[in-house]
Amino acid sequence: MAVKLKAILRNDLKNSTTKQYRESGNVPGVVYGKGKETKAITVNTIDLVKTVREEGRNAIITLDIENGESADVMLHDYQMDPLKDEVMHVDFYVVDMSEEMDVEVPLRIEGEAIGTKEGGVLQQPLYVLQVRAKPNDIPEEITVDVSELNIGDTIAIADLPSSEKYEFLEEEDTAIVNVLAPDTGSEEDEDADGESAEPELVGAESKEEEQ
Template identity: 55%
Template sequence: MAATLEARKREDLTTSNTKAIRLAGEVPAIIYGYQVEPKTVTVNSIELLKTVRDEGKNAIISLQVDGEAVDVMLHDYQVDPLRDELVHADFYAVNMKEEMDVRVPIVLEGEAIGTKEGGVLQQPLYELSIRAKPKDIPEQITIDVADLAVGDSFLVSDLKESKNFEIMEDETATIVSILVPDEEPAEESAEDETAEPEVINGNKDENEDK
């Protein structure tokens, strides 16, 4: 079931009106995409952030615009870096019957055996590219790493197949691995460096005695 978010048409696009909208806690936005003529709207900033936080960035949102419902995804947004506030949002109207390509976050679960033994967990891949119909897009891909020992890796090919979506990543790509801990030979190098001058100094003293 899609999350619901109220929106209002925005016809006054002047700078002064845009500032007033933001001061009132609203975010200027645009809707475009499948069977939708581009239109400008405003949505409540807090409600939008709450919806994305609760439902995920790939959530299908039923945007209610003056009594008309449009199924959309939050395609892009802009944030004021100084105030850390939303200043604009782009909503993309989707075809619920057509597959689309999206990136889904990868979440690791459990503590790997290898890390308990001193290994170092490395995660090269944080998102997974998949193809699915909008209603079948998962909020996240969860991977249990508890059984990974030192030297083990979890590849894209190790993921269980899903009937609801197709994985678009290279099957040989590494998602997470447990590296062997460094032996840290730095101290031995330091000893070697100090050993050589002592021999040189010793030879120098012998020459002086002669």
């Protein structure tokens, strides 16, 4: 079920007016979509942040626009003020609830791998996964249990449970998480360092002989 967020149309797009919106606790934005007219709006900043925190980045939001209009949207993009840490602008994309769409879904690791207890190093190459699904079927997150991973083990896309509601877009052999052996160093590394220094030394001697 979509959550609701009140939006007000922006007819005056001057910078001075936009500044007033922000000062009054609202964030300016736009609503657009395939075959849809782009509309300039404002939403309450606190309500927006609360909605995204509670429902997730991929939540379906019903924008209640004045004059009785409404639209089912997703948060497509936003701009932050790096100094004030405030939302400066927001883009909403109108979604078709019957059509699949491609989105990024957070990947969360849970558990402690056996291999890390033995000195191995857990690596997580991906923190989000590309997923294709209808808006209402987009998972909030993908959870991967790493408890049984030993040193040298890997979990790839192919190892994830399949679902009829969504599909992963990465290649099946794409690694999600793995446990590497601890890096203890080796004599080969020291030899390699010695060999890399030798050519410079030989070259220096050759030049001295020529002189």
